[in-house]
Amino acid sequence: MLSIIISSYQQYYYDQLVKNINETIGDNFIYEIIQIWNPDLMSITKAYNLGTEKTQYENLLFLHEDIIFHTKNWGEKLLNHLNKEKTGVIGIAGSSYVPTAPSSWTVATQYNFVNILQGNKQNTEYKHLYSMTENTMKVLAVDGVFLAIKKEKYIQLRFDENLKGFHGYDLDFSLRASQKFQNYVVDDILIQHFSEGNLSKGWFDTNVAIKLKLGSNFNSYTDSEVEKGVFISFLYRYFTYYLINRTNILFTLKFYPKKLKLKDHVEIMKKYFNYIRHSGDINKKINLTQGNN
Known part of the structure; x- marks a missing residue:
């Protein structure tokens, strides 16, 4: 028995x-199926918590509405996964590594596990993204297009309603779940998704807030190359939205990955030097962009 909760704003989908x-x-x-009509009326975290309060079954599935299932008899397949001991969140996309710097679940190719037909809103084309090496892969973070969990475990976590808007809820929820249980990505349930997401400033700021809240103590080892790449990407996004000044530079250093190879430290320091060197032009562009918004 399964309760499906959907935060909805597109009736056609x-x-x-x-x-x-x-x-x-x-x-x-x-x-x-519990539909929470939500054309920007509330955060998705509030919608999901509200929807769960209306459910009657012991298994929960949180879905985006702009998807369809290609797998037949997927209900029993999902329950089989959820009934395994110590299972936390079940998803169809996720990652097994959590970097020090703010990031989405899509960390690096070697740690990302995905089984999804990714398309567009016009439904004119899609491609099968598949990077599984086993039928079930242990992960930490899980993508929010498909999140399943037993209600008894959801009750211990709940979605954090301090996260406003529609970003980061999945990262926060699944990472907290990983501290208590084992999350998995599975390859025997295939969905088609009609959207590729929106990596906006709101998305970025939420990822920063989640990192400040949860930290990065999830891995048993450090991948220096991935840590360097994620941090450099974080710097690029941060100084796309925020001025280069002493306060902001010090803020970015909160997420500095300390366990790096010497050459990686040098490369990051060169990035900082270049940002400072070109701060006048970069800050002018940021001010102009913010002034037009």
């Missing part, structure tokens, strides 16, 4: 998904 679920979840499979 929702209706399409409901029909698709009915046709694919499995004959005689018991489930309910």
Whole structure:
């Protein structure tokens, strides 16, 4: 038995998904769908918590509405995964490494595990993203397009309503789940997604807030190359939105990955030097952009 919770604002996609679920979840499979109508009325964290309060079954699935299932009888497959001992969040995309600097779940190719048909809103094309090496992969962070968990475990976590908007809820929820349970990405449930997401300033700021909240003590080892790359990417995004000055430079150093090879430290220091050297032009561009918004 499964309760499916959807924060919805596009009725066409929702209706399409409901029909698709009915046709694919499995004959005689018991489930309910909780729609929380949410055209920017509340954060997705509040919508999901509100939706869960309305559920009656012991297994929960949080879904984006702009998807369809390609797998038949996926309901029982999902319950089989959720019923395994110490299982936390089940997803179809996630990562097994958490870097020191703010980042989404998509950290680096060697740590990302995905099984999804990624398309666009026009449904004119899609591609199969698949990077699984086993049927189930242990992960830390899980993408929010598909998040499943037992209600008894959800109750210990709940979505953090201090996170406003529609970003970061999945990263925060799954990383906190990983501290208590084992999260997995599975390859026997295939969905098609009609959106590639929006990496906006709001998305970036939420990832920074989550990193400040949770830290980065999730890995048993350090991948110097990945840490360097993620931090440099973080610097680029940060100084796209925020001025280069003493206060902001010191703030970025809160996320500096200390366990690096000497050459990686040198490369990062060169990046800082170049940002400071060109700060006049960069800050002028930031001020101009912010003035036009």
